[in-house]
Amino acid sequence: MAGSGKVACAAWIRRREERATRVFAVYGRAGPGAAPAVEVFGFDPKTCSLSSEPLARAVLGEEPGDAPRGIAVHLSGDEIVCATAKGCRLFKLIFEEFTVRLIPRDAPALESVGPQKCLAFSTDGAKFAIGGEDGHLRIFHWPSMNVLLDEPKAHRSFRDMDISLDSEFLVTTSTDGAARIWNIDEGVPLVNLTRSSNENIECCRFSRDGMKPFLFCTVTKGQSFLTVVWSISDWKRIGYKKLLGKPASTLSVSMDGKYLAFGSQDGDFCAVDVKMMEVSHWSKKAHLGSAISSIEFCPTESLGTFPEKTASLPLAGLGRELGMTLMHCCRFYTGYAYL
Secondary structure, three states: OOOOOEEEEEEEEEEEOOOOEEEEEEEEEEEOOEEEEEEEEEEEOOOOEEOOOOOEEEEOOOOHHHOOOEEEEOOOOOEEEEEOOOOEEEEEEEEOOOOEEEEEEOOHHHHOOOOEEEEEEOOOOOEEEEEEOOOOEEEEEOOOOOEEEEEOOOOOOEEEEEEOOOOOEEEEEEOOOOEEEEEOOOOEEEEEOOOOOOEEEEEEEEOOOOOOOEEEEEEEEOOEEEEEEEEOOOOOEEEEEOOOOOOEEEEEEOOOOOEEEEEEOOOOEEEEEOOOOEEEEEEOOOOOOOOEEEEEEOOOOOOOOOOOOOOOOOEEEOOOOOOOEEEEEEOOOEEEEEO
16 A cells, blocks of 8 residues: 555545445554655445555644544545644545545644544534543534633543534543543533442443434443443443453444444454344454554445554455444554454
8 A cells, every 4th residue: 555654543534425425534644754644545345445545645744743643534524633742633625526635724723732632523513522631622613613612621631532423412531430421512511420439431432323322331340341331311321241351442333323343452353233232243363462543433334444553454354244344443553354
């Protein structure tokens, strides 16, 4: 694959066009001897592969602080926010008949916020939330950038965040094991999720099936590693199950809400059937013992995703019992798996 430097972050881009839905992938690259950059690739679901060359590329700068740390893509597929150590950079995607252009845009409210751990657009595309290494939470109207919430002491330092399907609630977790629920429209905290003194709430995702809404969180309790489910109506626990069986590094939910995907600290991942709350697929040592840093389902009916941090892209045939593709991002490598 073209492009130098390791893949530090990645995300899917979905474009709804007149006759079809096209899928792209965006990478943030950085590494010794390579200028930090954002690259956009086409994706072929039939071969489960990216285009051999980037369709568009934008250099972020020349300094170490310009290296990408995270990427969020707007629901429209037309805008990308890339986090760096300095702050966040906004790019506009221009799709033409045979080309794609990546155009930098001014976003003063984002550019000097410092290193961000979490970035999330709401499902309706009207809000954007960022959580920093310093524990500072900011929620904006999009695209006006009017501030909905500015809370400097939301957490000690952010671990994870997600926005509910109806775009009403934000869940955030901290590196100290705490978790909070926020009302986005009112810009206020609602509740701290309850936990015992030996519990750490880590990864978090809202359900996506449009039925009865739930919140899924990975919880470490001593030497037990659980997936706990909360009701959104009263924010009380309604159950838990041991699924991954080891510390989770990342969590994702498919767009139709039917599957969860867990990445582990030692490079394993599994997919879970939400209705049955049972593991449907395991992949051991998918990333050679490296922690999977992010995981994201591909935004089509038959695809799913994960990322890692390297410059190559191997393909793995893992059987087709789930009929979905997963792209993973690990700390040292980027790969896809077809399940």
